[in-house]
Amino acid sequence: MDAAERSPLETITFAEGTRDRADHLRAQAEKLAALAAAPEARTVPLWRGKPLFDLSGPDPVLAWREAGDPSLAEAAEPPIFLGLEQGAARFALDISRSKAPEGPDGAPGGLFDRSMQGHPALDDTLQFADLRNMMARISGQDAADAATARGMMEWHRSHRFCAKCGSPSAPENGGWRRACTACGALHFPRTDPVVIQLITKGDKLLLGRQPSWPRGFWSLLAGFVEPGESLEAAVRRETFEETGVEVGKVRYLASQPWPFPNSLMFACAGEALGTEIFIDENELEAAKWVSKLELLDALDGNTPDLVPGRPGAIAHSVIKAWCEGWI
Structure with missing residues (x-):
């Protein structure tokens, strides 16, 4: 193909x-x-x-x-x-x-x-x-x-001491395990699950931006999955916490290992139940609904005030797939 x-x-x-x-x-x-x-x-x-x-x-x-x-x-x-x-x-x-x-x-x-x-x-x-x-x-x-x-090196850097007794640990198994030098406890690489959501209402997509991002940079909402929480529940919770938008049906789309430092991004599509936005200023600088036509123009590089995700990140791939009709 x-x-x-x-x-x-x-x-x-x-x-x-x-x-x-x-x-x-x-x-x-x-x-x-x-x-x-x-x-x-x-x-x-x-x-x-x-x-x-x-x-x-x-x-x-x-x-x-x-x-x-x-x-x-x-x-x-x-x-x-x-x-x-x-x-x-x-x-x-x-x-x-x-x-x-x-x-x-x-x-x-x-x-x-x-x-x-x-x-x-x-x-x-x-x-x-x-x-x-x-x-x-x-x-x-x-x-x-x-x-x-x-991702592995970040895990080694942040896990040099045993979480059980506090003593130094040393790498084993070709770098895929650390063993405590005192109590012998074994520690293994961790991956943190993160949901990143394509929240739509008709032909409009919900985007947000953080204050530290460059001018014009917007992306999909995202957040860590909490203990005891499903991906679907995390999508609904994160979206509501950050923007006040309630989400109904949620489905899985794709995943991406994200080694910054050690996450696994789960991209999901969610259907918004409303469009009114109330942002959490501790999480976002702004959020807005953007039409598919606007995004198609932005993906062609024609709108410096609307840059939809960093190329290579799953957010960019998901936005592009939605605009092209794959989702």
Whole structure:
């Protein structure tokens, strides 16, 4: 099928990877060490959550490095085993303690971090860049690998101590588990469920914006699923809490791993029972109903005051799918 004939929900960023994760190898430390030392093994380094990209071609690609590459020299913990590619191992390594210099665009940080940082031992075409700014330009597999690496590293960064006794923990199983060095408690990576909702009333869509977003940027409403709550209930609760709009029928659409830091986005469609808006100013700066015709114009880049979601994010894919009649 031609790409133009595919729904945007079939090509969601971070969700297209086909990597063999080979979880049966994670507990085999000697086997993993042998795979890592093999000449065909490759590792992608990340610095402060930013993967290393090769920018020498027309599109960025993950800059996979061979064993012994100077960029892999400084790491606080062992690499994370991502899986196999035709029998060759793929790893990710956190080198955040490396003295990578700041790029010309300034220090890293923020939701829209466009800065890039190089490595003193690498060519200038190899740069650490924020995944959110690269996700719409890289291949499906690169996006999936980068999302896995970033999400796992964020989990390791925030779970260095045992939640049971408070002692330090250490990575095991190729990076997919941490064990307490004192009480032996085991800790596993977590993923937080988030609903993101396409709330419609006829040919109009409910959008919101937060005060920290750039001018003109609008997106779908979203929020974390609470304990004991279904996706459908979360959609209704979040929509009502943020905008005062009551929602009736809800159905699931698609999902997206979102490694900022470790969420799984569940996109759902909901039918609004009314259109009057009462925003919660602690959650949103503004909310409004936008027609399908307005959104089609916005998706073509014709309306600087209405930018419907960041390309690569599931919100953008869902809005596009609804405007094109796939939903």
